[in-house]
Amino acid sequence: MNIPTRSIAAGLLVVGLTAVILTKARAGGDDYFPPVADKLTADECGSCHMAFPPAMLPAASWRRMMSELGDHFGDDASVDDATAARITRYLVDNAADSGGRRFGRKLMRGVAADASPQRITELPKWIQEHDEVPRSEWKHNDVGSKANCPACHTDANRGYFEDD
């Protein structure tokens, strides 16, 4: 039996290269939002819901949200001042109209420059992207809330929000 080592090696190389190229394409695509890389922000913002990527809202939104944590969509999410200052800085630095512009630009379409929207799920582009999702799916037991991105976007925690 003559094992075609060279063919196998060539095949594996092609598969490997394709995987690398696809990964890069995905990471640069419209549906990639870098996940929160700051541990304090990930811990504090990720304890009740997914820690949403900072590039999903403009800096003015994050500033306003961080100043109103006592009533965070009806919940008390307040943190001490020093913690709030550190988290605000991270979110603002990586927001859709600052450090995260390259990723958040498209999602900001239709958002006025001086606006500070608070709900990602009310951004015009978000609504447009999700208009094909039937009402029944939002009510599904495993979804429960529009803030539960990973229920459908299984790779959301790694930054990928492509259609599933």
Added chain:
Amino acid sequence: MTTTRDAIGFLCALGLAPAVFAGPPDSLLQGYAAAAKAEDPGHAAFSATRGETLYRTEHRGGKPDTPACTACHGQDARASGKTRTGKPIEPMAASAAPERYRDAAKVEKWFKRNCNEVLGRECTPREKGDWLAYMTSQ
């Protein structure tokens, strides 16, 4: 052979034992006990039974979708719960989540938030101590 066993025993005593012994730090419990005694001189000890009642009762004093601790944490404290936004919550029982209560500031932060959500007020020191006694017993 004996040497090996001794070595294992030594390593357990050194590294593993603290992880197995789970629960809130003594200083936190002592603080709650002192505060409870200040509020009620008759206060003797925290009670896991009272803590369980606190955990399971439908208080309905806070927000409508969180009438009880169990609304998010579930009926079994040793199992995972789920937030209103669908995110899993690690079990509350100290035996199932040994690191959960190590940071006193974090414990206080969550008592403040969640007592308001469920009871519509902050918890008393005795309630906090009872609740922790129940979770430590689980």
